[in-house]
Amino acid sequence: MKKSKISTLKNGRQNHAAYTDEDHLVWRLLFDKQMEQLGNRASLHFMEGLKKTGFTRENIPHFEEVNRRLIKLTGWQVVAVEGIVEDREFFELLSERKFPATTWLRSQDQLEYLEEPDMFHDVFAHVPLLSNPAFADFLQQISRIALRYAGNEEAIELLSRVYWFTVEFGLIREKGQLRIYGAGILSSAGESTYCLGLDPMHFEFGVEQILNTGYCKSEFQDRYFIIDSFEKLFASTAEISELIDTMMSKRKIFAPEEMSKNGQDLVPSW
Numbered sequence: 556m557k558k559s560k561i562s563t564l565k566n567g568r569q570n571h572a573a574y575t576d577e578d579h580l581v582w583r584l585l586f587d588k589q590m591e592q593l594g595n596r597a598s599l600h601f602m603e604g605l606k607k608t609g610f611t612r613e614n615i616p617h618f619e620e621v622n623r624r625l626i627k628l629t630g631w632q633v634v635a636v637e638g639i640v641e642d643r644e645f646f647e648l649l650s651e652r653k654f655p656a657t658t659w660l661r662s663q664d665q666l667e668y669l670e671e672p673d674m675f676h677d678v679f680a681h682v683p684l685l686s687n688p689a690f691a692d693f694l695q696q697i698s699r700i701a702l703r704y705a706g707n708e709e710a711i712e713l714l715s716r717v718y719w720f721t722v723e724f725g726l727i728r729e730k731g732q733l734r735i736y737g738a739g740i741l742s743s744a745g746e747s748t749y750c751l752g753l754d755p756m757h758f759e760f761g762v763e764q765i766l767n768t769g770y771c772k773s774e775f776q777d778r779y780f781i782i783d784s785f786e787k788l789f790a791s792t793a794e795i796s797e798l799i800d801t802m803m804s805k806r807k808i809f810a811p812e813e814m815s816k817n818g819q820d821l822v823p824s825w
């Protein structure tokens with residue numbers, strides 16, 4: 556039930572005054588739950604980012620205030636959108652260092668499960684890491700690669716795998732400990748404990764392996780990829796670009812200059 560969806564978005568901007576008492580309560584409940592889960596599980600860069608972006612349990616973030624902070628740190632900003640954004644617009648926004656985020660919050664009876672991302676996912680889980688320069692550069696760089704292949708379903712599917720296993724479901728090794736930086740995990744109470752346990756498979760980050768690995772959107776992941784640092788992740792964009800170019804040229808189809816106007820909705824924005 557997205558009852559606040561319309562009223563919290565007005566003329567393309569967040570309408571903060573429209574949040575209801577239930578919205579404020581839901582933010583606090585989710586914030587408290589995830590802070591309890593993430594204290595010793597989330598990347599230290601994410602925890603630092605939470606402070607830098609000024610997120611607290613008491614207040615649903617004001618996008619304008621968040622942007623004042625983010626722009627100074629990395630030049631990124633959050634832009635309010637109604638829901639999932641189609642591929643081309645999504646990548647265009649990212650390439651301009653703009654992160655699309657919904658403004659509505661789930662209701663109290665949906666704390667555990669959502670069919671599409673709400674503001675808690677888009678903002679709490681995604682925005683703090685935009686304060687990290689190397690991660691922020693990585694996100695912009697993969698969007699630039701995607702734009703070269705906009706409309707090419709196969710290439711966009713490959714990039715969606717990269718996005719999925721890093722931005723959404725990535726793990727990082729920090730001070731010898733496995734930690735979470737993927738937003739899909741950071742906003743999930745269940746997956747934030749499951750992903751570090753013995754049940755799923757853990758692999759070292761590898762571009763070729765990720766490009767050849769499909770994923771499932773409706774269940775916990777059965778595998779995660781571990782990076783050593785965001786600097787190395789950013790450095791991998793050269794290999795990502797090269798490998799996709801090679802894979803596309805071998806197929807001798809969907810070369811960038813032959814892009815169709817179709818092929819939307821393959822990249823998840825959450």
Ligand SMILES: [Fe+2]
Nearest residue numbers: 723738824825
């Ligand atoms: Fe996301």
